[in-house]
Each structure stands twice: as C-alpha cells, then as structure tokens.
Amino acid sequence: MDLVFKIAFIGIVVSILSIVLKQAEREEWAQMLTLAGVVAVLMIVAEMVLELFQAVRTMFQLY
Amino acid sequence: MVGRGAGGRLLVAGGALLEIFQVVGLAVVSVVVLLVIRRHRPEMAVLLALVVGLVIFFMVAQRLLAVLEFLRDLAARAGVDSLYLNIILKIVGIAYITEIGAQVCRDAQETSVAAKVELAGKLLILVLAVPIVMAIVEAVLRVL
Numbered sequence: 001m002d003l004v005f006k007i008a009f010i011g012i013v014v015s016i017l018s019i020v021l022k023q024a025e026r027e028e029w030a031q032m033l034t035l036a037g038v039v040a041v042l043m044i045v046a047e048m049v050l051e052l053f054q055a056v057r058t059m060f061q062l063y
Numbered sequence: 064m065v066g067r068g069a070g071g072r073l074l075v076a077g078g079a080l081l082e083i084f085q086v087v088g089l090a091v092v093s094v095v096v097l098l099v100i101r102r103h104r105p106e107m108a109v110l111l112a113l114v115v116g117l118v119i120f121f122m123v124a125q126r127l128l129a130v131l132e133f134l135r136d137l138a139a140r141a142g143v144d145s146l147y148l149n150i151i152l153k154i155v156g157i158a159y160i161t162e163i164g165a166q167v168c169r170d171a172q173e174t175s176v177a178a179k180v181e182l183a184g185k186l187l188i189l190v191l192a193v194p195i196v197m198a199i200v201e202a203v204l205r206v207l
C-alpha cells in the first residue's frame with residue numbers, strides 16, 4: 001500500500017520538477033530527471049513483480 | 064477428516080472479508096492519482112497501475128491460498144488424480160501471469176506486444192494440456 005503512494009509521490013514530484021526545469025530552459029536536465037525517476041520506480045516495480053512471480057509459483061506449483 | 068483444515072480456515076476468513084473496502088478505496092484513490100499523472104508522465108502511470116494491481120493481488124492472496132487448499136481437499140475426496148488437478152492449477156497460474164503481462168503492455172498502448180505475450184501464454188498452456196489430451200485418447204482407444 002505504501003508503495004503505491006511512494007510511486008505516486010515520485011511521479012508527481014518528477015513531473016512538477018521537469019515543468020519547472022523546462023520553464024527555466026533546461027530541457028536536457030528535465031530529460032535526465034525524467035529518466036532517473038523512471039529508473040527509480042522501475043527498480044521498485046521489478047522487485048514487486050519478482051515477489052508476485054514467487055507467490056504465484058508457490059501457489060500454483062509452477063516450477 | 065481431510066477437509067477440516069481448509070474449510071475451517073475459510074470459515075474463519077468469512078468472518079472478516081473487509082478487504083473489499085480496502086481494495087475499492089485503494090482503487091478509487093489510485094485512479095484519481097493516475098488521471099493526474101497520466102497527462103504529464105504516461106510511463107509512470109503504467110508502472111503505478113501495475114503496482115496497484117500487484118498490491119490488490121497480495122491483499123487477497125491469503126484467501127486464494129485457502130481456496131486452493133479447499134480445492135485440493137475436494138479433489139482428494141472425489142478421487143481425482145492429483146496430477147490432473149496440479150496441471151489445472153498450473154494452467155490457471157500461467158493464465159494469470161500472462162494476463163497481467165498483456166494488460167501492462169496494453170496499458171502502454173503496445174497492443175502488438177500484448178498479443179505476443181498472450182500467444183506465448185496460450186502455447187505454454189497447450190503444452191501443459193498435452194498429458195490430459197493423451198489420457199483422453201488412451202481412454203477412447205481402450206473403449207474401442
């Protein structure tokens with residue numbers, strides 16, 4: 001449950017900051033920030049997907 | 064008594080099925096957040112939608128375990144070969160995982176990748192179903 005709000009928070013902060021950076025005519029920094037945000041969230045999500053795979057594997061005995 | 068464990072757990076679980084309120088609350092809140100995020104960061108929205116789905120799954124996973132145990136008890140009582148039940152459960156698992164993957168792809172408007180994921184899932188399910196088909200063929204041959 002916390003993860004949902006964490007990701008929502010990261011998404012909103014990144015989009016606000018990238019708008020600010022764009023207004024300050026720092027397009028390349030905005031791009032970098034977007035990339036960093038996506039990578040950070042992707043790490044969290046990948047861990048969770050792994051957890052899901054393990055749960056389904058033990059539940060349905062998929063080996 | 065074979066069925067006592069699972070049945071008892073299900074009954075205990077029946078007393079407090081309040082997860083549905085949590086699930087609906089989480090879904091409503093996250094849909095609003097998704098609407099805000101999707102306009103500026105569609106890639107974040109896809110990941111957030113995936114995480115919401117996973118969280119909801121983990122909320123009800125415990126109940127699912129109890130139901131699976133109940134199904135196993137039922138099969139054991141009915142004298143169904145556990146081999147066949149295991150195959151069916153495996154098929155359900157593959158179908159579920161495939162569905163999640165395809166939905167994520169479709170969320171990102173990548174319908175072609177989603178179609179391939181579904182194709183792979185169908186193929187693997189077909190491979191798993193081969194022993195059952197063979198058993199049917201053998202039974203028919205024995206009758207003839």
